[in-house]
Structures are given as structure tokens and as C-alpha cells.
Amino acid sequence: QVQLVESGGGLVQAGGSLRLSCAASGRTSSNYAMGWFRQAPGKEREFVAAISRGILRTYYVDSVKGRFTISRDNAKNAVYLQMNSLNSEDTAVYYCAAGRVAGLWSPTSELDAWGQGTQVTVSS
Secondary structure, three states: OEEEEEEOOEEEEOOOOEEEEEEEEEOOHHHOEEEEEEEOOOOOOEEEEEEOOOOOOEEEOHHHOOOEEEEEEHHHOEEEEEEOOOOHHHOEEEEEEEEOOOOOOOOOOOEEEEOOOEEEEEEO
8 A cells, every 4th residue: 555645735826836746655656657636625626637657648637738747756756746827726735646547537536545635725
């Protein structure tokens, strides 16, 4: 089993950038596809991005394409989410997740682990 811990959230002005990190422990993260979800107040959890284990294929929800970039460093057991051109719609708690196969995940996808979340707040 892998354990996930997110960091890097915070308060940023609209148009700014943040980089989220997710550190994996326990079973090595290279065994998993990794991804990010987010949940805004009063809304359902939403898939944001995922990256595969091997050939590093990436997947994004349409609303973040061209602004967010997911990457991973297997040597550091970490996955990252670089977020640029942030707007108020990006305000949410962001969760790291691990699964067997990367894709356009949904909150009901069969995933192996979740982090505890990190808050991102974008002020307008």
C-alpha cells in the first residue's frame, strides 16, 4: 500500500502560479499511475490530471488544459502539479491519488490511495 502526502497549496492571486507536490511512501510510486483531483466547497470531487507509470502519458480535464502540467519523479517518489494562470474557479482542496492505470479518472474510479488534500485559494 502506498501513502500519499500533498504539499504546496496556499493563497495566490488570479493569474498567478502554484506547484503542488505529492510525496509517496510505503510502496514505491513508480508502481502506480498518479493523479490529482480537486473539490470546491459545495461541489463534487473532480478529476484534474493523471500521469501513467511507464511512458508518462498524461490526461487532463478540459478546464485545465494548457494551464496545468502534471509530472513525476520516480527517483523521488513524487508527483507534481504545476498550475499556471490560476483563476477563482481553481479554488479547491486538491487531492493526490494513486491507481493502477492512468486515464480520465472519476471519483468512482477504482483507485488505490488518496492523500489528505491541500487547500488552494485563488483571490480575484
